[in-house]
Amino acid sequence: MARRRISVAAFVVAGLLVAVLLVVFVAPRASSSPDGLEKVAADQGIDRDVRPSAVADGPLADYGVKGVDHAALGTIVAGLVGVAVTFMVVLAAMWLLRRRRSRTPTEPVAG
Amino acid sequence: MLAMHIPDGFIDGRTSLVAGLVAVALVAWSLRMTAKTLDEREVPIVGLVAAFVFALQLLNFPVANGTSGHLLGGVLAAVLVGPYAGALAVTVVLVVQALLFADGGLSALGLNVVNMAFIGAFAGYGVFVVARRLLGRSAPSVATAAGVAAFTAPVLAAVAFTFEYAIGGNDAVSIGAVAASMIGVHALIGIGEGVITALAVGAVMATRPDLVYGARGTTPREPTSAAAPAGAS
Numbered sequence: 001m002a003r004r005r006i007s008v009a010a011f012v013v014a015g016l017l018v019a020v021l022l023v024v025f026v027a028p029r030a031s032s033s034p035d036g037l038e039k040v041a042a043d044q045g046i047d048r049d050v051r052p053s054a055v056a057d058g059p060l061a062d063y064g065v066k067g068v069d070h071a072a073l074g075t076i077v078a079g080l081v082g083v084a085v086t087f088m089v090v091l092a093a094m095w096l097l098r099r100r101r102s103r104t105p106t107e108p109v110a111g
Numbered sequence: 112m113l114a115m116h117i118p119d120g121f122i123d124g125r126t127s128l129v130a131g132l133v134a135v136a137l138v139a140w141s142l143r144m145t146a147k148t149l150d151e152r153e154v155p156i157v158g159l160v161a162a163f164v165f166a167l168q169l170l171n172f173p174v175a176n177g178t179s180g181h182l183l184g185g186v187l188a189a190v191l192v193g194p195y196a197g198a199l200a201v202t203v204v205l206v207v208q209a210l211l212f213a214d215g216g217l218s219a220l221g222l223n224v225v226n227m228a229f230i231g232a233f234a235g236y237g238v239f240v241v242a243r244r245l246l247g248r249s250a251p252s253v254a255t256a257a258g259v260a261a262f263t264a265p266v267l268a269a270v271a272f273t274f275e276y277a278i279g280g281n282d283a284v285s286i287g288a289v290a291a292s293m294i295g296v297h298a299l300i301g302i303g304e305g306v307i308t309a310l311a312v313g314a315v316m317a318t319r320p321d322l323v324y325g326a327r328g329t330t331p332r333e334p335t336s337a338a339a340p341a342g343a344s
Contacts, residue, residue: 031179061213091158
């Protein structure tokens with residue numbers, strides 16, 4: 001295998017860039033039809049007792065930004081916040097999991 | 112509206128609570144397994160997988176007469192970083208969606224985590240392992256097996272939802288009709304899930320196949336080992 005491999009760091013940056021491009025250019029054009037669950041729920045009467053989420057008034061509820069009337073812009077900003085938050089939360093969680101293990105002194109054999 | 116998960120009020124509190132407890136147990140187990148097995152260099156990859164699944168879930172694609180679907184991502188995550196870390200990545204996506212974006216009810220979070228994170232990353236990954244065994248060990252077969260497994264994930268999630276609704280839903284609604292329409296529309300969504308998953312796994316296989324958890328044992332981990340003299344073990 002003579003081909004040069006890109007580094008893990010470059011791979012992650014490239015992957016995040018693709019995610020950002022998807023949010024900016026594709027998400028505003030995503031289908032606004034009800035999704036499978038939503039459609040079935042409406043057709044079958046599953047949604048008769050539905051309640052709004054306790055955080056339905058939040059600043060980013062329904063993937064928009066409160067106060068921003070431009071729908072596409074709201075979707076893009078909300079989407080970018082979501083990409084950043086999920087990345088950082090999972091990165092921090094995985095890093096803590098790893099660190100806890102490497103700190104543990106030579107593990108005794110379980111028994 | 113973009114992605115929509117189970118909101119509050121579809122399924123009763125008792126059933127939602129049980130699903131919440133199951134989800135907590137599965138998360139705790141996955142944290143343990145991930146802490147034991149996660150490779151240092153995989154740490155940022157798991158973060159990337161979560162961010163990528165979040166972005167892909169925003170992209171609702173049309174399926175049939177006024178209905179859309181979006182990726183669930185459990186199989187994609189599991190094939191890339193393993194079922195335990197993959198399930199955790201999708202769980203974080205669902206928690207962030209519920210808390211920040213009011214997508215999916217807070218009381219229904221356990222149901223959504225079980226149906227989308229764990230059924231996809233565990234059951235879906237099981238389908239992947241079988242499919243990969245049948246398809247052989249080449250790079251394209253890894254992507255194809257991921258696509259086949261990803262097709263089944265929304266269908267399995269629809270079956271799980273029907274089961275949960277049969278236990279904790281409204282008695283006046285016909286379970287047979289819910290089952291038929293949920294499975295039918297999610298089979299169509301599964302086609303999209305399968306295609307997107309196969310393309311994404313194929314792209315990683317083309318760049319860094321050594322980073323694909325589901326391809327372990329199919330590609331040489333170290334390029335130099337392939338050059339070792341025959342017979343050396």
